[in-house]
Amino acid sequence: MGSAFEAPHTGWLCPTAVLCVCGFFSNVRPSEPFLTPYLLGPDKNLTEQQVSEIFPVWTYSYLVLLFPIFLATDYLRYKPVIILQGAALVITWFMLLYAQGLLAMQFLEFFYGMVTASEVAYYSYIYTVVDFNMYQKVTGYCRCATLLGYTVGSVTGQILVSFTEMSLFHLNVISLVCVAVAFITSMFLPMPQKSMFFHRVRGDCNGKEIKGKGARASLEELESTSTTPLNCDHDDAENMVDGYLPEPMDSISYTHEITNKKPLKGICVLTMLWKTFLQCYSSWPLLCWSTWWALSTCGYFQILNYIQILWEKILPSQNSQIYNGMVEAASALLGAVAAFVVGYVKISWSIWGEAALLVFSLVIAAAVYVMDTVRNIWVCYICYVAFRIIYMMLITIATYKIAANLSMELYALVFGVNTFVALVLQTVLTLIVVESSMLNLDIFGQFLAYSIYFAAIAVLFLVFCVYNIVKKYREESQASENISGCLDCRDEVSTKLSCEQT
DSSP: OOHHHHSOSOSOHHHHHHHHHHHHHHHOOTTGGGHHHHHHSTTTOOOHHHHHHHHHHHHHHHHHHHHHHHHHHHHHTSHHHHHHHHHHHHHHHHHHHHOOSHHHHHHHHHHHHHHHHTHHHHHHHGGGTSOGGGHHHHHHHHHHHHHHHHHHHHHHHHHHHHHSOOOHHHHHHHHHHHHHHHHHHHTTSOOOSOOSSTTTOBOOTTOOOEEETTEEEOHHHHHHHSSOOTTOOHHHHHTOBTTBOSSOHHHHHHHHHOOOSSOOOHHHHHHHHHHHHHHHTTSHHHHHHHHHHHHHHHHHHHHHHHHHHHHHHHSOTTTSOOOHHHHHHHHHHHHHHHHHHHTTOOOOHHHHHHHHHHHHHHHHHHHHHHHHHHOOHHHHHHHHHHHHHHHHHHHHHHHHHHHTTSOGGGHHHHHHHHHHHHHHHHHHHHHHHTSTTTTOOOHHHHHHHHHHHHHHHHHHHHHHHHHHHHHHHHHHHHHHHHHHHHHHHHHHHHHHHHHHHO
16 A cells, blocks of 8 residues: 555645635635625726626636646645735735726726736645545635634625725725735645646656656556446445545555656646546546536626625615625535535435536526516525526535545546636627627616526426436336347247156
C-alpha cells in the first residue's frame, strides 16, 4: 500500500484552518445584500438602466476568465490564484467605495468576475495538501466556513442597517476590511508541491515511460488510475467514498505519490484534459445530472444577479425599510439545512432522479413566476427563499451523483466544465433578454422569461423521464422474452430426452 495511506493524519490542520479563515472573511460582506440600493443611492447616483448595464459584465468576464484561470490554477499550484482572488476582492470593494460612473462600475464587475472564476482554486487547493482519507472532513470544514461567513455578513448588514441606521458606504468599508483580512491570510497558505495535471508527472503524450520517485508507468496507465469506472454497478457505487472505490488503494496512492516539480508540456495537458473529458461524460448519470447542473446554474446566476433590482422595483429602499440581508441569510441557512437533510433521505436517485428534477424545476418556475406577477415584497422574499432552498438541495444531490462516478481529483474538471457551459448559456440568455440590441425587457419581463426558462428545463427532463421509462420497459420485455425462450428450450430438451429414454 502506498505511503499516502500509511502516513498519519498530520499536517492537515494548519492549511485547513488558514483556508477556512480565508474563506470565512472573504464572504463576510455585509454590504452585498444592499448593492443595488447603494448603486441607485446618493453615493453612486446611477439609474436603473445603468445598473442593468453593469451586471452583465460579470457574466461576460466570468465566462472569458474561467478556462484560463482553471489552467493557471493547476500550473501555478493553487496558492497564487487564491492570492489573486483575494487581491481582486480588495480591488472590487475599493472601487465600490471610491470609483464613480458607469464605466468604473463595469470595470468593477470585471474584477468580481475574476473573483468568482478563481473559486475553483479555493475549492481544489485543500486536496493537494492533505491525505486522501481527510478529503471528506476538510471539504465540510471549508464549505461551512464560507457559508458561515456569508451568513454572518448578511445578518450583520441587516442589523446595522435596521437598528443603527449605518450608511451603505460604511457597510462597504466593513466589507473592504474583511476581504483585506482574507487577502492577507491567503499569503500564509502552504505552497502545494503537486497539482492535478501540470505538476503530477513528467513525460510526453505518446505513452512513453514516466518517472517519478522510482516508479515507471505510461501516461495511459496513469490516467486509468485517476478515475473509477464511470458505469460501475450499483453495489460499487454504494461502497464508494467520495467517488473512490475502496479496493484499488495502491493505484490511488500511486496517483498521490507521483509528483514532480517540472511541469508537463502544454500539449500533454490539453491531450490529457480532452481524454479525461470524454471519459467523464460518457456516463449517462453524470451527463444527466451535469445537464441539470449547467442549465439550472445558468438560471440561478441570472436570478441572483437581478433579484435586488426586482426588490427595488417592488419596494424602493429610499422610501421603506428593506430586509434584503435577513432574506439572504435565511435562504443560505435553510438551503444548507435542506442540503444536509437530503443526504439522509433514502431515495433511489437512479430511478427517480429525472422525475425529481422535472418536479422541482416546475416548482422553481412557479416560484419565479409568482415573484414576477404578484409584486408583493413579502411574497417575493418567500418565493426567493424557496427558490434557493430547492436549488441548493438539488445541486447537493447532483454533486453526490457526479462524485459517485468520479474520483475527487477530477471533480474540479467537471465543476469547471459544467460552470463554463452554464456561463455560455447565461451569456446567451443575457444577450437575448437584457441587452438593448435584442429584447431589452424590463425587470418584470426578465423574470417572466426566467420562469419560462425553468419551465423549459422541466420539459427537457420530462422527455428524459419518458425515454427512461420506455427504455426500461423494453429491457424488461426483452428479459422476459429471453427467460421464456430459455424455458421453451428447456422443455424441448426435456421432451427429447424423455422420447429417447422411451
